[in-house]
Amino acid sequence: MGSEQSPLLLYSSLVKESAPQGIEQPCQTGAANNQDEVLNLQNPHARLSLSRSLSETWDSYYFILEKHPLLVKSITAFFILGGGDLCGQGLEHWRGTAQVFGIDWVRAGRFAIFGLIGAPWSHYYFHYLDYFLPPSEHPFSVTTALKLLIDQGIQAPALLAVIISALSILKGEVRHHFEVMHMLNFCFSSTGKLWIPASLVNLAFVKPTLRVLYVNVIFFVWTIILSVMLNQS
Known part of the structure; x- marks a missing residue:
């Protein structure tokens, strides 16, 4: 009994092993939404999407500038x-x-x-x-x-x-x-x-x-x- 891990501790260890390096896991399961927000902020695809939006905005402005x-x-x-x-x-x-x-x-x-x-x-x-x-x-x-x-x-x-x-x-x-x-x-x-x-x-x-x-x-x-x-x- 003393050597067995509880289901909660076993779940936490599995999550930590499968998580990307450099991202700390919340110590409480109720903070899963906060973890998702951190992952989104660090996601390079989100930064790429912002850069693409700015580029598209500039292209639209330049198109209208040449037209009018x-x-x-x-x-x-x-x-x-x-x-x-x-x-x-x-x-x-x-x-x-x-x-x-x-x-x-x-x-x-x-x-x-x-x-x-x-x-x-x-x-x-x-x-x-x-x-x-x-x-x-x-x-x-x-x-x-x-x-x-x-x-x-x-x-x-x-x-x-x-x-x-x-x-x-x-x-x-x-x-x-x-x-x-x-x-x-x-x-x-x-x-x-x-x-x-x-x-x-x-x-x-x-x-x-x-x-x-x-x-x-x-x-x-x-x-x-x-x-x-x-x-x-």
């Missing part, structure tokens, strides 16, 4: 720029410099609307830039250098002026000339370090179809900086 480029780019910019301002507001609350309590949805809406109506600028700009100066096989070429010069020497200053003017109009204020120049100088000096290398990567390595999306992602970061700056000016 202007509409998709405008909607994407709407959410990215609006989200960038919301992150900027969160930064202001964290720093204790926020001028309002809670979320200023009107201010975030101004950035979102600018993204919606400003996306056509980038769409047609990159379209004609690549049309007249087709991308070269080598990323670092004379063509890329010329396009970067046009982008940062002509297009960027004009776009910055339009952005600040549009945001001022949407805010319902007429800003003093020196205040506008101060903000422009801030944009050139502080964010030039961001835009010049970002534009080089965009023109040298990014697919033409995805250039505006890439710019919108950079705008997300830039909008956080700009939204804080405009709120404190």
Whole structure:
């Protein structure tokens, strides 16, 4: 009798012997459901399924982007720029410099609307830039250098002026000339370090179809900086 194992102990030993290595068995039979959840989380097929879902989502987005480029780019910019301002507001609350309590949805809406109506600028700009100066096989070429010069020497200053003017109009204020120049100088000096290398990567390595999306992602970061700056000016 003393050498015989009880049915419960015998069952537990059999389960441990048949279990995969690295997974501990629950000491109570009532925890079988928790064990199944652990097995599902560690299952490589579950991770593969998530990766496949993300890939399918991206493929669907890319298909719609190629079919309706202007509409998709405008909607994407709407959410990215609006989200960038919301992150900027969160930064202001964290720093204790926020001028309002809670979320200023009107201010975030101004950035979102600018993204919606400003996306056509980038769409047609990159379209004609690549049309007249087709991308070269080598990323670092004379063509890329010329396009970067046009982008940062002509297009960027004009776009910055339009952005600040549009945001001022949407805010319902007429800003003093020196205040506008101060903000422009801030944009050139502080964010030039961001835009010049970002534009080089965009023109040298990014697919033409995805250039505006890439710019919108950079705008997300830039909008956080700009939204804080405009709120404190």
